[in-house]
Amino acid sequence: MEIALFGNPNTGKTSLFNILTGSYEYVGNWNGVTVEKKVGTLKGQKAFLIDLPGIYTLNPLLRDEGIASEFLLNESFSSVLNIVDASQLERNLHLTIQLLEFGKPAVIGLNMVDVARARGIQIDEQALSEQLGVPVVSIIARTGKGCKQLAQELTTADTGITPLHIDYGEPVESAVEKLISIMPDAKDLNKRWLALQFLEGNQVVRSHLESCIHPEQLNHLYETLSDELKKQHQKKSIKHHLHAVRQQFISSILENTVTKTGVKGTTLTEKIDAIVTNKFLGIPIFLMLMFIVFNLTFNYLGTPLSDALDAFFSGPLTDWIGKGLTAIGATHFIRDVVLNGIVAGVGGVLVFVPQIFILFFFISLIEDSGYMARVAMVMDRIMESVGLNGKAFIPLIIGFGCNVPGIMATRTIEQPKERLLTTLLTPLMSCSARLSVYSLFVAAFFHKHQALIVLSLYVLGIIVALILAKVFSLFIKGEGSVFVIELPPYRVPQARTLLRSTWEKGKGFVRKAGTFIFGGTVAIWFLSYAGPGGFNVPIDKSFMAIICSYIAPLLAPLGFGTWQAAGALITGFLAKEVVVSTMNVLYFVPDGQSLTHIITGFFTPLQAYSFMVFILLYVPCLSTVAVIQKEAGSKKWTAFSIFYALAIAYILSLIIYQGGKLLGFH
Amino acid sequence: MELTQMKPGEKGLITDISKINPLIQNRLLDLGIKEGERICYKYALPFGGPCMLEACGQCIGIRRKEAKCIRVEKC
Structure with a gap:
């Protein structure tokens, strides 16, 4: 039994991996600590856990992000463990949806519930589980809380599951159908998922499809849909459209599962940041x-x-x-x-x-x-x-x-x-x-x-x-330089981890x-x-x-x-x-x-x-x-x-x- | 107005984000930052350094020339 670990960057996948497998892999508090897939044996079970680099979406922008899509396409595994940051639920669920569309049995580990609670976010895990149709377990990976329960859930997970089906509306749905009709039968892969990922612009999926469908045919399909969408909604790319539909779906789920009690005031992170990234004092x-x-x-x-x-x-x-x-x-x-x-x-x-x-x-x-x-x-x-x-x-x-x-x-x-x-x-x-x-x-x-x-x-x-x-x-030719970085909240390092x-x-x-x-x-x-x-x-x-x-x-x-x-x-x-x-x-x-x-x-x-x-x-x-x-x-x-x-x-x-x-x- | 024209600490609504570098636009979309979202301009580092934004419950650093491409409306 092989379980693949997916989740957004810096949500504690490797921390959880280390706890569940009893091994030690590199952990840290920034995006991109894990850049390769790592395999470990689940403690006391006959199952392997595979740690993958963090991704926001299956559609890769970076080299390490492509690993996750390649894994889904080429490797055999029995189920998915999706780690979700409870304090950033909305953003995290975009990946969850794409994974559920893939159609493998899945379990969701709702991590950092303590951080979420401190921000006044309460999540009803039972309701979330019902809405998504898969088990949800609350955990705190840093301390190990809830991890045993999660391990149990993993090995007893359902094997028969129907892929999540979201209606993306016309003209997307007819493009998906057209693409599915020209796809040859593949053994394990969900055709609808392949079609959607291709249309979203996933290069890894595109090159996979190009092995059996003529690139021109694919291009034509893509361009037609792109033009039609532009006519309907101004300036919107396919990726934007899919994102917006998923967003709607997520909002409707969150309405029934999340309660926010308004707390605010400056957090500790903001206070520290005011000093260490200060205009003049930062570099000194x-x-x-x-x-x-x-x-x-x-x-x-x-x-x-x-x-x-x-x-x-x-x-x-x-x-x-x-x-x-x-x-x-x-x-x-x-x-x-x-x-x-x-x-x-x-x-x-x-x-x-x-x-x-x-x-x-x-x-x-x-x-x-x-x-x-x-x-x-x-x-x-x-x-x-x-x-x-x-x-x-x-x-x-x-x-x-x-x-x-x-x-x-x-x-x-x-x-x-x-x-x-x-x-x-x-x-x-x-x-x-x-x-x-x-x-x-x-x-x-x-x-x-x-x-x-x-x-x-x-x-x-x-x-x-x-x-x-x-x-x-x-001397080296290349594109202009870009910079975008997520600044995670500070955490007090734990003695054990250090x-x-x-x-x-x-x-x-x-x-x-x-x-x-x-x-x-x-x-x-x-x-x-x-x-x-x-x-x-x-x-x-x-x-x-x-x-x-x-x-x-x-x-x-x-x-x-x-x-x-x-x-x-x-x-x-x-x-x-x-x-x-x-x-x-x-x-x-x-x-x-x-x-x-x-x-x-x-x-x-x-x-x-x-x-x-x-x-x-x-x-x-x-x-x-x-x-x-x-x-x-x-x-x-x-x-x-x-x-x-x-x-x-x-x-x-x-x-x-x-x-x-x-x-x-x- | 441009995002960078706001005063540090001011909040606004994003009205247009399509002029920004496509790679960054995609990444911002992954983070949930798109038209219609609330955004807070925190501050910029000196000598034309990057600036820090807060949107959708997270802090993000991008360069000032990119931040200029984000159009906002005060709210």
């Missing part, structure tokens, strides 16, 4: 908040925790493992692999776990509260001036955590050109993996101004992205430590242990040193022309965390000391900053390249995203290092 408040987040991550909270962890890894832990290895009589070779390779390399990355979790916690807080959409709004003016729109800022912020979900989030951007631009530029956002490199260097070189230096790198990433957006948009979401984001970092970083470190250790002269050679006679010495001279003008730096950069393509673990191996950190102390002997502060800038920009990591390829769908753009980044990184580092030297820094 955003920057202030970011600054506070960085201070907490690097100065007040994160750094002490990371230092403690570092002291533990390089002190007691190394001792214990060393003693343990001696006790079991391990050979010198094994001792070297474990202590200088694995413990130094993997441990060197794991010490940044506290900082990364703190940053993820704040990103989750922004996502869950509803502030995200406001940031998009506040930033729109700036983004417009470089050929993007405010919504493109959302992928960029998510990219601070990890570029991969950031690039996935570009799917909610309307125009293909803006989507491509954002996909290409998201890798310039400093992800949490790069944070491990900064943490290492700022602790060693800029102890007093850690947060400020790191913030400067984040801001640099954004500025470079904006400038490049302007440059690229001159912690879960932080953990899910941070989990990847810890897991990578066990796979990529572990494997990479061992390989690098081996390459630095072996050389043409055999095993256990001095490190600068190793294979690693020989290979990287070829590249090092290229980097000399940037201030870090050592083979160790070159080696770290090459391996950083796998995953940016590997940069730190490689350095731990290559700079050969003796027991009881940490890389932070050693590294000051190899870099000057100016060289360190130049190196950090290079790390920020130089190339997207392997997983990011894969997702760019998937989203842009073109090898050309994928290659471009790698090479433009390398070029920009080289130029900027060169300017910073050489310019810095001229100004007397060192």
Whole structure:
């Protein structure tokens, strides 16, 4: 049994999905959190639940919205679970009607009844159920209230159901009949639904029909109806007409099911919005908040925790493992692999776990509260001036955590050109993996101004992205930029959701430590242990040193022309965390000391900053390249995203290092 | 009058929304915003930034040049 989850954007589909399946998928308080379909197993039942991106209507305007229509056309499923936002019932029912017209058994989950009640809206679920002819269950997905009942209703849902039939009047009805008469028999699909969706302008349905009906015939039918309607009602498109008929139907339902008691006065959301999207304070408040987040991550909270962890890894832990290895009589070779390779390399990355979790916690807080959409709004003016729109800022912020979900989030951007631009530029956002490199260097070189230096790198990433957006948009042809965004009411984030979401984001970092970083470190250790002269050679006679010495001279003008730096950069393509673990191996950190102390002997502060800038920009990591390829769908753009980044990184580092030297820094 | 000619906080009835960019018009229709609906012009961000509207119980941000295409009648 497969149940498909449909609903308007930001109505809590994924929250409900997580509760019903006991899994965890990404949730947040803005439109377009879910951009792909996700499948889970219903707790304790033999049924699958399929989470789909939110849509207002089956007729898609965006790439992620097309997924729902494609799903209805091509996949087999047994019933529909339609989540409806009780506080926006009127708007939500438009989708419900289209789903009921499709004709599969359905259950309606009436979500956010608490929000509705607070706004003075009372809904009689019994009456609503009778009017629509399907079961309706009130729930509060955020707290889980009513969800058990809903699950029960789902598995016992009626199997025989007649599709909802609304009379759209002439000339629509005769056009529908004509279209149905030329449609070949399809196994599972409701012909009337197909006809109506086609007439409404649904491109996914159109291309489905074009496989069996000649496109000209379809066009003719569409144009005739369009003209006739225009004659009847002035300036009305078919879509408008269908919408208006449904609206009438909905109004008649609402009359008997909803009672509104007039409450008003300013809501909390309005009060907060008056400040955070204030004319003058909007942008300063955003920057202030970011600054506070960085201070907490690097100065007040994160750094002490990371230092403690570092002291533990390089002190007691190394001792214990060393003693343990001696006790079991391990050979010198094994001792070297474990202590200088694995413990130094993997441990060197794991010490940044506290900082990364703190940053993820704040990103989750922004996502869950509803502030995200406001940031998009506040930033729109700036983004417009470089050929993007405010919504493109959302992928960029998510990219601070990890570029991969950031690039996935570009799917909610309307125009293909803006989507491509954002996909290409998201890798310039400093992800949490790069944070491990900064943490290492700022602790060693800029102890007093850690947060400020790191913030400067984040801001640099954004500025470079904006400038490049302007440059690229001159060359990429496309439609004009548009911007329309829904600003959801604020919600107080729940501790449970926040912690879960932080953990899910941070989990990847810890897991990578066990796979990529572990494997990479061992390989690098081996390459630095072996050389043409055999095993256990001095490190600068190793294979690693020989290979990287070829590249090092290229980097000399940037201030870090050592083979160790070159080696770290090459391996950083796998995953940016590997940069730190490689350095731990290559700079050969003796027991009881940490890389932070050693590294000051190899870099000057100016060289360190130049190196950090290079790390920020130089190339997207392997997983990011894969997702760019998937989203842009073109090898050309994928290659471009790698090479433009390398070029920009080289130029900027060169300017910073050489310019810095001229100004007397060192 | 144009929507943006109203004072912040004023309410009006939409009389014509057909001049706006079709993509935005479709999205606004999805949200229930169309001719005959009440709309409240909340405010605009500085330097020609987007403006915030409230209609059908929800807040929406659109650009000022688009908001100018919405004709309203004070009510």
